[in-house]
Amino acid sequence: MPTASPGPAALLDVGTIYHEPAVPDHPRGREILGRFPHARREVVRSHWNIPGLHGNEGKAEDWLRTKKTTLVLGLRKGMEIRPNGRSADFIAPGASNGCAMACSYCYVPRRKGYANPITTFVNVDAIAAAIRRHADRLGRKEAPNQVDPWFWVYDVGENGDCSVDAAISDNVRDLVALFRDLPNAKASFATKSVNRELLDYDPRGKTRVRFSLMPPVVAKLLDVRTSTIAERIAAIDDFVAAGYEVHLNLSPVVYYEGWLDDYRELFSDVDARIGSKARRQLRAEIIFLTHNDRLHEVNLRWHPRAEELLWVPDLQESKVSETGGTNVRYRRGLKRQLVAEFEALLRETLPYCGIRYAF
Template structure:
């Protein structure tokens, strides 16, 4: 199997080499071709290239940029706030990923090199919040900042020390906690010393589904084993059942996953475990992208017979499971989880 990353081309914005982190990353890949670009968002050969290059670009291309916007946006689901991102894009290729809808068919890892400014912006925002006035479904004590809205920080940690710096930031930041979801197993995270101030949400689905939909990700069994290691290393570990994709026999395969998870988790983790449950959301533009490189996935993702259009908060028209069927299916999913893992609290489900 080819490596997840084999960087041969680096696109870089002006100013990247003026930052120590930019120089560090370039030194890690000395043989890669360097291509100056005006903006990490405007690279036509990535946005408009042959969809057949989809996976090759993810493996061989890295984009380096300088983060401009430093706002922390309110969230309320996975986190209280979305932090200014240290990256976007991903070397993995989950067939349902919404980031591809924003960046064309190719969205390789893009890393922002001004990590000191990003950390400083988060610290200033957290200081302005003061103590959390009351518990909420995100966290009972801390303000939680999502650090990886448009990427996978476990993988980003193989490219730069940005993730190490973010974990160190929250380790010493009163009243605040970092959080990110991942589908990758990176043992380097185990020596970051998070001291309970970084939450890692391991994304899981039944292995047969993951083999089809979670392209280039870590096998589900490895993700489950890694949860125990992350817990012992001092992370707050939660689980993200996402997306829930419905097909014939879904209750049996999810029940088997819950049983495997219950058997593997250490007893010290179970009382603190919480979950997010996210039913599949799809999109016509992503459907067209997927047909060009992974049509088998669309047989499960594109189900107009049980889906309906719904406009998202951002104004985009997406496909979701039909109301009220979705509500009934979600209730059955939660009952199944409670039967196998009664200790697992559901933080939110939609």
């Protein structure tokens, strides 16, 4: 058995809670505040704009400490459900934003400046109601697609990690229960944390967990404050047995000298450690690295070694992002070659693992 890293709850030692004025009016808000009775509370007008936290350049050096000691509580206002077509049919309004983990390539901090702790939304009942209304309007899924052959799939964790969110409140439990009862829909989220409390949620096949994997030597550098790769692989069979559909989120794929040899070893490890039930339902999504100039600047302040792998101008091309920053990704011709080589390796080493998409 792999050596266990601290569970999601151990990632948090909340000393300060920023919350919007209406948070204590909600049962979930009172529940969360009660879990951290000794934390200092500060009322703020908006969870998006907290003086001294968001946009505070001096917070970059405190990146990890802020994630451990700070929690933000708010109400989700927008309930937009967006089409996706890759990881899911739709992106649901998330019950959180930000994360206690600190993956150095994460896109969420790009909009938050120099601090990115968890923001938990306490009006999960309104989020669930919006999803239910949307699914009711859709009706039955008539034609299979690469997302799922039978159900409409909603990504419920686009801007956070549900495994960690579940250590703060019952929001994730409530969403798993929602989809368990929706006849035409399934939840989905990617995770880099193994939270075994989720094994008791009884999803009955209606929640897809996508365990994110990369070679351990790279994960040690880039996946900061996460469960080890060995723990994630070891959890696959247990989550399948508990009623989850389990896929692989091979993201981000980072190119470096010897990368294919490391991935061959990773896939061989997966093959050796999962059982027949997990193999029959295993699928993978492949997402090559996209980085961002704003995150690059923040990372240089707290984790410059990661940038040696992530920021490689000789191999990358840039594109202005929707939020005004500059995204970089592997040059088109190189990336086409890398994707082909990666897909060929996956098919060779895990022939039963279908590829849902790759880009």
